[in-house]
Amino acid sequence: MDSFQPLFEQLFGSEWGVPLFLLAKNLLLILAIIIPLLLAVAYLTFAERKIIAFMQVRVGPNRVTFFGIPWLGGWGQPIADAVKAIMKEIIIPTGANKFLFLLAPILAITPALAAWAVVPFSPELVLADINAALLYILAMTSLGVYGVIIAGWASNSKYAFLGAMRSAAQVISYELAMGFALVCVLMMSSSLNLGDIVAGQQGGSFLNWYMIPLFPMFLVYFISGVAETNRLPFDVAEGESEIVAGFHVDYSGMAFTIFFLAEYANMILVATLTSIMFLGGWLPPVDIAPFNLIPSIVWLLLKIAIMLFFFLWFRATFPRYRYDQIMRLGWKVFIPITLIWIVLLGAVMQLPEAALQSFPLNLWF
Amino acid sequence: MLDTMLGNYFPILLFILVGLLVGTLCLVAGWLLAPNKPDAEKLSTYECGFGAFEDARMKFDVRYYLIAILFILFDLEIAFLFPWAVALKEVGLFGFVAMLVFLGLLVVGFIYEWAKGALEWD
Numbered sequence: 001m002d003s004f005q006p007l008f009e010q011l012f013g014s015e016w017g018v019p020l021f022l023l024a025k026n027l028l029l030i031l032a033i034i035i036p037l038l039l040a041v042a043y044l045t046f047a048e049r050k051i052i053a054f055m056q057v058r059v060g061p062n063r064v065t066f067f068g069i070p071w072l073g074g075w076g077q078p079i080a081d082a083v084k085a086i087m088k089e090i091i092i093p094t095g096a097n098k099f100l101f102l103l104a105p106i107l108a109i110t111p112a113l114a115a116w117a118v119v120p121f122s123p124e125l126v127l128a129d130i131n132a133a134l135l136y137i138l139a140m141t142s143l144g145v146y147g148v149i150i151a152g153w154a155s156n157s158k159y160a161f162l163g164a165m166r167s168a169a170q171v172i173s174y175e176l177a178m179g180f181a182l183v184c185v186l187m188m189s190s191s192l193n194l195g196d197i198v199a200g201q202q203g204g205s206f207l208n209w210y211m212i213p214l215f216p217m218f219l220v221y222f223i224s225g226v227a228e229t230n231r232l233p234f235d236v237a238e239g240e241s242e243i244v245a246g247f248h249v250d251y252s253g254m255a256f257t258i259f260f261l262a263e264y265a266n267m268i269l270v271a272t273l274t275s276i277m278f279l280g281g282w283l284p285p286v287d288i289a290p291f292n293l294i295p296s297i298v299w300l301l302l303k304i305a306i307m308l309f310f311f312l313w314f315r316a317t318f319p320r321y322r323y324d325q326i327m328r329l330g331w332k333v334f335i336p337i338t339l340i341w342i343v344l345l346g347a348v349m350q351l352p353e354a355a356l357q358s359f360p361l362n363l364w365f
Numbered sequence: 366m367l368d369t370m371l372g373n374y375f376p377i378l379l380f381i382l383v384g385l386l387v388g389t390l391c392l393v394a395g396w397l398l399a400p401n402k403p404d405a406e407k408l409s410t411y412e413c414g415f416g417a418f419e420d421a422r423m424k425f426d427v428r429y430y431l432i433a434i435l436f437i438l439f440d441l442e443i444a445f446l447f448p449w450a451v452a453l454k455e456v457g458l459f460g461f462v463a464m465l466v467f468l469g470l471l472v473v474g475f476i477y478e479w480a481k482g483a484l485e486w487d
Contacts, residue, residue: 026376030383089399094408106388117380128376157410158421169429172436179443186450249411254395324486331484346461
């Protein structure tokens with residue numbers, strides 16, 4: 001791609017050529033991330049409907065197809081849904097604050113997409129290889145709550161307001177447990193760079209992955225991720241049977257669809273981060289012949305798909321938690337567990353060098 | 366010329382702008398392509414079959430407020446823990462004990478709020 005730089009310098013002169021080339025190159029790379037991501041979101045909704053249907057012994061969507069090919073039955077569904085959503089009227093209620101009402105969905109989707117800037121897809125395939133990657137992701141995922149709370153307030157509806165309050169309190173509570181779990185990962189990796197975190201899990205087999213020494217943190221992180229994205233069984237923010245649809249009850253058409261996109265993009269982000277930080281990212285489970293010949297990005301995508309399957313599996317399996325149970329789990333179970341694990345891990349790391357070099361600690365330190 | 370530091374962060378700025386643009390374009394597409402035939406009933410706030418009695422921006426439970434304050438405390442704690450965790454292998458035992466003192470103080474606060482019932486929801 002860098003071979004196009006001279007062409008730009010010829011076209012726009014040496015002063016403007018280089019910045020314009022960098023702009024064009026980065027825009028192309030960003031589109032190369034966002035377009036597959038949005039497609040993945042579309043087909044995640046299809047996968048969700050199909051998988052839950054099979055778990056409930058139904059067939060799921062099987063009508064919409066491409067060019068009338070019968071065995072593709074259902075695969076056109078996400079496209080049909082998108083076209084339908086875009087053709088629906090966007091209703092802005094009379095009592096609503098118009099500006100904030102339209103700003104909220106944009107604030108929800110922007111961080112959900114922007115967090116992907118620092119995600120490495122393989123050792124070389126990363127858009128922005130910065131040292132503060134994890135800090136940036138933590139900052140971006142924290143911003144998501146603004147979209148929710150502004151949507152709830154701007155709608156001027158009681159259901160939206162209650163949903164937004166619940167959702168905001170739940171999201172910030174689980175963010176704490178998530179942050180503490182991340183601290184444990186950082187203690188092991190000594191780096192905020194996601195590529196370095198994966199490199200720290202190298203060493204021959206899945207026994208080197210941080211999932212093994214940090215198993216409770218792995219569970220805490222993933223469950224907090226489910227709660228952060230307001231997915232079942234933690235979806236009291238939307239709880240259909242109590243507050244209809246929560247913070248986006250007054251949204252329709254494309255404005256609603258953007259919230260939907262943001263939620264699913266966040267799900268994929270949580271699955272990706274779990275894979276990178278605990279499941280060895282693009283590393284094969286055993287570093288021997290048939291496994292390490294498969295391209296590294298395939299392993300990463302496979303791990304993401306497995307984690308996403310868990311999201312859908314949870315939804316089909318567990319009944320919704322009560323709100324006080326959710327807050328109890330976040331504050332009284334996860335935060336104490338993570339605090340204890342930080343101290344334990346710190347204490348183990350103070351052992352003499354000889355002890356750290358003996359089995360099984362030599363796998364991770 | 367762009368130095369390496371700025372060069373590394375430039376794609377992120379661009380990505381945030383593209384993210385904003387995606388959201389805006391989606392809304393504009395919906396606004397352009399969708400019908401727009403509002404009437405008073407359609408534009409009324411959602412309520413169970415009758416007009417809304419009062420403004421929805423009402424008093425809310427103080428516990429949400431409490432959760433937000435506790436969140437600030439603990440989130441700051443995490444912000445302190447991040448650089449410490451990254452540097453733990455260098456700061457060694459001294460750094461570990463220093464952080465234990467800091468964590469200990471916060472745990473005392475955590476136990477106090479727990480005992481006071483700030484985390485109860487019934």
